[in-house]
Amino acid sequence: MKDIRLKDLPSLLRTTDPNDILLDFLRQEAQNCFKASAMIINTFNDLEHEVLDAIAFKFPQIYTVGPLGLLSQQMPESESKFITSSLWKEDLECLEWLDKMEPNSVVYVNFGSATVMSDQHLREFAWGVSK
Secondary structure (H helix, E strand, C coil): CCCCCHHHCCHHHCCCCCCCHHHHHHHHHHHHHCCCCCEEECCCHHHHHHHHHHHHHHCCCEEECCCHHHHHHCCCHHHHCCCCCCCCCCCCHHHHHHHCCCCCCCCCCCCCCCCCCCHHHHHHHHHHHHC
């Protein structure tokens, strides 16, 4: 992609370590794309045309079908409640645990789907939350 910089990538991909496990996984998945006859992407051309053009240069059979999140909002709740964009299975045990807690006794912290931080930053964060 033209003029892309390392800082433009999501933090979990900002690595200079060629042996990074996530980078290796993504490299393998990118190679697997060449085995497919087509690629379906949850986006639309007007939003990401530069990226799509760059992908199409190497992989011409691309179909955009998004944004799918908007489509799920038009479905009846009974049909859409099991649709998610998460790559991970939802663990409902935490909600059961939360229901047992006293009001105002829990602090919720969300790091997103994946977070990269040093042990020192994690300790500092935990210390800050505990104070």
